[in-house]
Amino acid sequence: MEHFCAPVIHPTTGKLITKYTELAKDEEMREVWTTAFGKEWGSLAQGDDKTGAKGTNSLFVMTHEEIKQIPQDRTITYGRIVVDYRSQKADPNQVRITAGGNLIDYPGELTTRSADLTTSKILWNSVLSTRRARYMCLDIKNFYLCAPLDRYEYMRMKLTDFPDHIVQQYDLMRKAKNGFVYIEIRRSIYGLPQSGRLANEFLREKLRPKGYYEVSHTPGLWKHVSRPIQFTLVVDDFGVKYSRKEDVDHLIQSLKKDFTLSEDWKGDLYCGISLNWDYEERTLDISMPGYIQKALQRYKHERSTKRQDSPYPAAPRIYGAAAQAPSPDDDSPEATEDEIKHIQQVVGTILYYARAVDITVLMALSTIASEQAKATKTTIKNMQQMLDYLAWHPNATIRFVASDMVLNIHSDASYLSAKGAKSRAAGHFFLGAVPINGKPIFLNGAIFTLSTILKMVAASAAEAELGALFMNIKEGRIMRLTLAEMGHPQPPTPIHVDNTTAVGIANDTIKKQRSRSFEMRYFYACDQVKAGNFDVQHHPGAENMGDYPSKHFQAPHHRNVRPLYQHEANSPRYLPRAMTPKDLKGCVGNKVGRYVRGHVMPIIPGYRSPVPRVTRVARAG
Numbered sequence: 053m054e055h056f057c058a059p060v061i062h063p064t065t066g067k068l069i070t071k072y073t074e075l076a077k078d079e080e081m082r083e084v085w086t087t088a089f090g091k092e093w094g095s096l097a098q099g100d101d102k103t104g105a106k107g108t109n110s111l112f113v114m115t116h117e118e119i120k121q122i123p124q125d126r127t128i129t130y131g132r133i134v135v136d137y138r139s140q141k142a143d144p145n146q147v148r149i150t151a152g153g154n155l156i157d158y159p160g161e162l163t164t165r166s167a168d169l170t171t172s173k174i175l176w177n178s179v180l181s182t183r184r185a186r187y188m189c190l191d192i193k194n195f196y197l198c199a200p201l202d203r204y205e206y207m208r209m210k211l212t213d214f215p216d217h218i219v220q221q222y223d224l225m226r227k228a229k230n231g232f233v234y235i236e237i238r239r240s241i242y243g244l245p246q247s248g249r250l251a252n253e254f255l256r257e258k259l260r261p262k263g264y265y266e267v268s269h270t271p272g273l274w275k276h277v278s279r280p281i282q283f284t285l286v287v288d289d290f291g292v293k294y295s296r297k298e299d300v301d302h303l304i305q306s307l308k309k310d311f312t313l314s315e316d317w318k319g320d321l322y323c324g325i326s327l328n329w330d331y332e333e334r335t336l337d338i339s340m341p342g343y344i345q346k347a348l349q350r351y352k353h354e355r356s357t358k359r360q361d362s363p364y365p366a367a368p369r370i371y372g373a374a375a376q377a378p379s380p381d382d383d384s385p386e387a388t389e390d391e392i393k394h395i396q397q398v399v400g401t402i403l404y405y406a407r408a409v410d411i412t413v414l415m416a417l418s419t420i421a422s423e424q425a426k427a428t429k430t431t432i433k434n435m436q437q438m439l440d441y442l443a444w445h446p447n448a449t450i451r452f453v454a455s456d457m458v459l460n461i462h463s464d465a466s467y468l469s470a471k472g473a474k475s476r477a478a479g480h481f482f483l484g485a486v487p488i489n490g491k492p493i494f495l496n497g498a499i500f501t502l503s504t505i506l507k508m509v510a511a512s513a514a515e516a517e518l519g520a521l522f523m524n525i526k527e528g529r530i531m532r533l534t535l536a537e538m539g540h541p542q543p544p545t546p547i548h549v550d551n552t553t554a555v556g557i558a559n560d561t562i563k564k565q566r567s568r569s570f571e572m573r574y575f576y577a578c579d580q581v582k583a584g585n586f587d588v589q590h591h592p593g594a595e596n597m598g599d600y601p602s603k604h605f606q607a608p609h610h611r612n613v614r615p616l617y618q619h620e621a622n623s624p625r626y627l628p629r630a631m632t633p634k635d636l637k638g639c640v641g642n643k644v645g646r647y648v649r650g651h652v653m654p655i656i657p658g659y660r661s662p663v664p665r666v667t668r669v670a671r672a673g
Contacts, residue, residue: 072133072147073213085135086215088147093218095194096149096241102217108197110239111149113222114206119234122206129155131209131235132243150243151207160202164248167272167284169407170481171534172291172322173338173452173499175273175284177483178538179293180334180454187319187329188292188300192255193312195288196240196247199254205237205244248287255285255311262306267537269530275537276303282538291322325408334454337619338497340409344446347401348439351394355443361607363441364416364434381471387427395424395435402442410448411501411617412610413438415478415601418503422470450497451619456485457540461528461547464598465506465520467513475510477520478503478602479527487546487589495597495624498617502527503601508571515570517554520598521547522574525586532585545586550593558588 075085087103094100099107122128129152136146179185211219211228219225224233240247256266263277272285281299283292294300307313320327328337348355387395399421406413416438423431462480469476479502484494502524510516524547532542549555556562557570558577580586593599600613615623 072135088145090215090218092147110197110241112236113227114234114236126206127155129207131207153243153245158246162245164252165271166286170500172284177452181457184295189316189319190290191314192288196251199240199250208232208234258310269533270537286323336452337449339449343405344442353439356440360440360444361610363413363438364604366604366606382428382430384428384430392427395427414503449619452497455483458485459545460484461524462596462598463521463524463549464596464602465516466603467516469603470505473509475506475516477523478598479524480597501601514553517551518574521577525577525580547588548591550596555590
């Protein structure tokens with residue numbers, strides 16, 4: 053989701069401004085931002101006479117007598133003013149008044165069920181792969197301001213923060229105490245720890261009588277008891293899959309009775325992700341244009357003059373017995389507290405972008421994140437290289453195509469590749485078809501990429517591979533449930549592994565002797581294979597898409613394989629149809645590292661997809 057507290061750029065000086073107080077004091081920008089503050093305050097309180105904003109009675113200014121009656125068990129928190137410039141909004145100058153939730157001790161449940169990125173990506177693939185299906189988005193305005201609180205909360209704000217017209221309209225000079233305005237919070241506002249939960253329960257109460265319900269095992273995925281309509285819900289954003297307009301109209305009318313909605317029938321923006329639908333060719337391109345440029349500007353990072361194609365420096369290759377040695381310790385000077393905070397901010401900003409659209413930076417981000425608590429000067433240098441890489445590749449795009457909606461997983465591990473003699477697990481998840489004769493029909497855009505460090509130190513490469521298989525199967529179990537609840541029951545999920553020992557252990561085809569010392573939980577993979585939920589197959593490492601997010605590579609390798617994971621001008625096209633010898637002329641064999649030069653994907657002669665019009669282009673360009 054977009055980071056709301058992105059900086060505002062001064063139109064004259066170009067200075068980045070993140071504080072409302074600075075904007076309110078600036079002669080050139082004061083009028084615009086004090087008006088925006090008044091509009092926000094008016095919508096939360098009893099209206100704003102200047103802008104005409106209608107109030108929701110979420111906030112009430114307290115008198116001196118009312119202040120004395122604040123319950124003893126309440127903590128008076130602070131009010132925070134957040135500013136942002138959002139060009140896609142009708143009014144781009146955005147101000148939000150939020151409560152300091154860290155001081156509030158709420159005794160009730162705080163967990164809110166929201167759809168995650170993977171659920172949204174699976175739904176998008178379902179739209180492409182369902183005949184006559186379409187996608188649209190709904191947004192509830194002031195969603196957090198709708199739900200009444202089960203107990204009132206209290207906060208205070210400086211009198212000097214309020215613009216003059218609000219001071220006069222609400223008689224704040226008389227009501228203020230010791231320079232502060234005390235406020236009673238009666239309905240949900242941003243920042244309250246219970247706001248999300250209460251707003252979600254309020255929405256649930258309003259939709260239940262209309263036949264809408266949240267499915268059992270997938271948070272944020274909603275269906276109707278009889279209508280063929282589904283949607284994912286992230287806070288107040290609805291991503292709706294439908295086949296008949298009358299079903300969407302029913303959902304809209306069910307919501308309009310209690311909420312104010314904005315409708316996006318093109319479905320081209322969801323949770324900050326741009327969606328470019330092509331219903332004729334049944335493709336979808338997802339991207340986040342401008343996100344990286346804004347982040348680089350925020351952190352004052354200028355792109356290097358030399359092109360950077362590697363997001364993280366790769367360790368030099370070592371051959372022989374020394375190749376099994378753990379990574380050396382970092383003996384560079386420790387980073388300062390300010391530098392550590394800066395690293396943490398960068399990681400937080402880039403993480404959503406990487407998980408959403410640019411999986412090529414996940415490995416670098418994971419490594420930096422694992423070091424951020426005890427960062428060194430080397431960590432800072434590596435972070436700068438990652439930002440340089442993003443500056444040279446700022447507009448990542450993933451393309452999804454129609455498929456048979458069968459989950460495919462490529463699992464891999466890198467032995468002793470992390471600090472502390474630990475190993476790394478990786479997985480590449482996409483929706484395609486059941487492989488024929490062990491060969492994939494085609495590859496699709498990733499719905500999820502695993503890149504993490506195994507907690508337990510692996511005693512061998514085989515144990516690391518089995519650990520990675522265990523972690524990928526855990527993730528796969530959840531996705532199988534999600535797919536089934538969306539109406540796509542799954543056959544045994546094919547998993548590609550390039551280690552014969554791990555495959556033999558999972559399939560119980562080799563004698564377990566020394567492997568009995570492996571971490572006990574890893575043998576969960578064997579149970580899932582026996583239960584028929586997963587089909588673990590051996591494939592050479594060159595055909596394993598999980599290899600890329602498992603380790604760091606030199607720049608030439610990144611240039612070669614990036615078009616496989618991101619949609620670019622030279623990316624291969626998908627060809628799930630019968631091939632003739634003429635079609636196969638110029639194709640390079642079934643090795644992932646050579647797909648880019650051949651500009652084709654592996655083809656299985658005689659296969660025809662049950663999904664119509666998947667893609668008809670044979671070559672890139």
